[in-house]
Amino acid sequence: MLDILFSKKGIFLLLFCAGILGTEAVCSQGMDAKYKRYNEFKELTKNKVLHGYFKPVWIKNTHTFWYEVLTESGKKYYVVNADQHKKKEVLDENKLLANLSGLTNKQVKAEEIDHLKINDDLKSFQFVYGNHIWEGSLSSNKLSKQEVYQKPQPFNWTMAQPDQTINEPVTSPDGKWLGFIRDYNLFVRDIKTNNEIQLSYDGGLGLYYSSYIQWSPDSKSVMAYLVQPADKHFVNYIESSPLSQKQPVYSSIEYYKPGDALPQFYPCIFNIEKKKLVASGRAYIPNQYSVENIDWNSDGGSLTFEYNQRGHQVYQVIKMDAVSGEVKVVIDETSETFIDYSSKKYRYNVNDGNEIIWASERDGWNHLYLYDGNTGKVVNQITKGNWVVRNVVHVDEGERKIIFAASGKEEGDPYLLHYYSVDFNGNNLKHLTPGNGNHRLSFSSDYTSFVDSWSRVDLPPVTVLRDAESGDELMQLEKSDISKLQETGWEMPEVFVSKGRDDKTDIWGMILKPSNFDPSKTYPVIEYIYAGPHSNHVPKDFRAHYNRCRSSLTELGFVVVMIDGMGTSNRSKAFHDVCWKNLKDAGFPDRIKWMKSAAEKYAYMDISKVGIYGKSAGGQNSTGAVLFYPEFYKVAASVCGCHDNRMDKIWWNEQWMGWPVGPEYAACSNVDNAYRLKGDLFLIVGEMDQNVDPTSTYQVADALIKANKDFDLMLLPGKGHEWGGEYGERRICNYFVDKIMQQKAPVMNQIEFEGSLIKKDIDIDN
Template sequence: MQSTKQGFLLLISVLLTISGNVLAQGKLADYQRAEALKTKLKDKVYNAPQQINWTKNGSRCWYVIQTARGKEFVVVDPKQKTRQLAFDQEQLAQKLAAATGKKIEPFNLPFTTLNFGKDDEAVEFVAEGFTWQYGPGAMAFSKKGPFRAEPTDRRYWGANSSELSDRAVPSPDSSQTAYIKNYNLYVRSEKTKQERQLSFDGSEGDYYASTIQWSPDSKKIATNKIRPNVKHLIYFVRSSPDDQLQPKLENREYLKPGDALPVRRPQLFLVDEGKQIPVDDALFNQQFSLSRLEWRKDSRAFTFEYNQRGHQVYRVLEVSAATGAVRPLVEERSNTFIDYSGKRYRFDLADGKEMVWASERDGWNHLYLIDGATGKVKKQLTKGEWVVRNVVTVDTASRTILFAASGKTPGQDPYFTQYYRVNLDGTNLTALTTEDANHVATFAPDFKTFVDSYSRVDMPPVTVLRSATDGSVLVNLEKADISEWQKAGWQTPDVFTAKARDGKTDIWGIIVRPTNFDPTKTYPVIENIYAGPHGSFTPKSFMATNRSMHELAELGFIVVQLDGMGTSNRSKAFQDVCWKNLKDAGFPDRILWMQAAAKKYPFMDLSRVGIYGTSAGGQSAAGALLFHPEFYKVAVSSCGCHDNRMDKIWWNEQWMGYPVGPQYAECSNVVNAHKLQGNLLLMVGEVDDNVDPASTMQVADALIKANKNFDLVVLPGLSHTSGGDFGERKRRDFFVKHLLNTDPPAWTATTSGTGAVGMGK
């Protein structure tokens, strides 16, 4: 009897504990705390520059930091090795207040951008609609005049620039002018004004391009002859325009996988002879694109780059100005794809006698020195199981290269960026940064010094001035202070690694906990996913973590982010997993990583896993419920490219291949919509011109036809988006309802001192 009673009491205790855990999550107090977190954290990381700016003459740099008293402007002099305030902020505030009649706080000045004068003493800034000048000491404070912003290019990102116009292009010696007339190439003597026609076979459907390139000796011209394609237009209805009652029909140029492309054929003209030299197109006749048509400085030849459709062949080609003969300087081939959009780099030395070239030909992205005469590799400049991330500069005088790389230091996160210098013969590879952190460098215009801000998600930033010769620290500039964040209860993200599907490769990710984290509780897990093959996306620097991840965690979740196989910045084989297989999205690695994390951290409840993402992340989030419903239970998908045949041509043909084969349907969320299990929320902007919004609507259509339950939110007037504040609230409520089994609080509920949580905000 006693044993039965004890067992009953134990059961009641367990049930109460479980009930308490659930009741303490997803409630109004949690929403209020999530909302209050914004205010508690905003501008509370002190002494951490966000952007480093070098003055025009390159002698000094400046930046803005947040301090306990407000914003401070700091200037650094590398020669003098000094750090000081850029100007007297209290004096400037007084002068600006007197001139405008407004109250100006000295450490909350109404501007964050400066322009330094030639002497680096006087500064110009824009405030209250005017441009002002201010200098130290007795220098005048003056209003220079009304501020007029430079017009910005508001062209749609996918619109093709016109290559058919009558714009005149003068020769380098100004003796002649070239232009397109009646689809053909003409030149005019500036002395006699006599006009000569150089081509005669141009037409509306096969015309000479107005992007005319004169040779440096003014004796030759190179341009393209273009056979245009039929434009692919996508259409939107802007339901709620700001300027009228009735909706608007809009369209955009938007090429999709499989569409016909314009064909460009380089043309060569000898101007004095009035002669056109044939250029054989055998080496570039299956083009996706031609680019960088450039003359050699001695006018002996011009070069261009050829990206074969399907992205498995990439060539740098040279055309002889004497004969029109075409020869390859570099040829890259891949059985999968060449990452032309993310890892391409070329620098010509000594007018083409040598070339610095980036390639993944040995399985890792590295730099090579190419012989310009033979096209053969003279020297592999970098080598090893690590990747060159980008080239900062090639110094032709000292024959050195400054570059960023990751993965070279054993024991460090392989995504951490470090900076290096190497000679053009591959010798004397020197690490300029070494600390176990992610480094962001801003180099002086002369590349002799650089400002290095380094941090980790679990380490606040340190900012120093370094020598670009040996990396030595010249001046210690800033060390961030996060004491206010710590007072607010902010939880440092945990960095976690686990093995990938191959049992060998490390997968790196982060774990975000709420400020009231209790290790005795269990929490549903939500993954923030973006698995685009063009990059890696897990934050590596402090404060790079998406703010909404921390706010989402406040509602009673563990939020994670990681990079699985199929993403970039590791080996070529690591990235190749994505090829013709975007539905993979690294899910086998992601699931193994979370399972390993849950073994170490039992507070992670893998019976309740959610996922969310936008764009390619939206595709993956929805795909999680189609292809891995045994693991993922709830998904929020925003502006997803759910069928890669519906999305932009360059991105999708690069990873999914060309021609458009059955792999596209196999990876389609539309085709596979009938497999849906779990709870899905789709969100889409009605005028999304990044990913055709019809892609989301086609998923919805397929789900309806398959008699599947789901939620759909269409966002009027919005383009490519995660939904803004409205979308964020919908996303949070969806996870609270379906992962915590709790009804979210009313949107009219208000928070203490922070305004409304929902619609009334």
């Protein structure tokens, strides 16, 4: 009997194991299909939005512009006369391709042509093909090959301070004087007589005058900075696998971090006739972060400059009188937390500085104020309300009118950009961009008309020409057609809003779903995060494909969400202040509550094991999620993260974390808190990252090892502040498939293919 029981148990176990193996086989087949879709989906959605966004190019000093747009028959190029409200086609891409193919004896594809532009004469055009610039005639089929195309140099992240001693002598506006530095002091030379006058005597090693001097317009005075230098900070690199040689290459860049000493610049005004110092700003601007935007008034009687005190809680506009020597604060901006000088600061001098238009968050929202530039008194507040001025487009001094962008004034999504005009006195506020969407504008050079393209993530773009005075529509230019995109199975993103941690504030985000979405199924949720306080980050414009793994992850069976939590910008000052000395917060209480609300509404969202990933500040955020909120976030991938704010660039981190460097830096550090890790973590870093010091990631790895934690680390040889291209994207996607779905991705090492599959960096495309 016992044998029979064991036999039955054995049969049961055999059948059970067979079931598991069968399920794994089915799962494997299912993942293969998903990865096939993942590989194909980007190309499948490419060029499927017709008559969509375009960039208008205005012909200088005219009311005429041209644009290119994708149509049913390829790209078309149009010229529009804004006065006559007429457009005409001037170039057909298909004819151009046929012509170029005939000249080169090669079938030229549309994607091989770059940087096409219509020239200002509206008779010719240029483009780049085969590493050369080509010229073409709009009235004939004539094409001619020109010089070799020089690619733009990549952005250099170095913070190198210019050498203040090497500038050439500077000639006065009247041509009579030459200003220069000798033995650390300021001299002027009479060009006619060659006589020299020494103006300063207090310069020396460690405290000297800058050779970048600035003459007053009347040539009676000269301004030179008295400079107190500081030690330089360098970040050092080893490029392990350079293309130039077998051995590694060593390099360094000048790079300043929170707490580093900074050079100090003290503006000093010297009178040439009196041969002496008249005014010095040295006593008024201690602990500088920066002194900049020196402006002489037109008669040379005074100058103004902006003083940003270290810690970014004091920002002033200071006026120095070149005759009396008086130094006074004209605008005194202070904050108990931070002044968002890097994103919201705006100053415009009206009537030679007798009036100043200034942006401030002093009433809790970013608005414009009109100042008396002489007394420093506020004449009036120009804009007001529970909404945010985002950008000043144009100031018309004659009409005393401002055109600006703002968000939050209209109903609905408070991040959608709209444009307005208003008088200097705050009257006649006029909405110029009707339409419930995010508006992108391009103005004629005289600001009499503009092209308005608007959309939302769930609404394809419409583009019209409007009158800049009234906002009235003059003519429709393009209206999107997404029918071909929808035929691919593409799923429209969804905007979702719920209450934040305070149960009062609306938190806005969006949901991306797979193209074969089935609401009766459940999908694990992954958050793509970037919580940098310098802006808001959830997309607002319509697009067919979301790079940086977002669309790829949906095709693998995930739902991807993006959320702007508290601590990000472009809402109220109180909303923004949550980040102050508290970057580890990253809006997580709002994000978690948002996802729980969404999951309550949508049964298809499975938040039992949420994943999260991001790059740079998003890399810090995603690692912080699994360290500080492990009960909710279970799996994270972090790319080039600024994991410790003491290790990252000075301007960004001191802006939000404050100065001097206090204990808050350690409290927010992923390095100091690495021991908290409970979930799965995948760290990725480019060894040549010049934006965020890559040692920030290495120090997290070191701390995790010392805490005896399991994690994954991928180093990208030769790469900078990047995702790692198609390879990095695949590895991130695979990580979530493995850790959240607990399924295996296709093993690339067992697949035969010709050459490399890595074609380009995923950061190239939006």
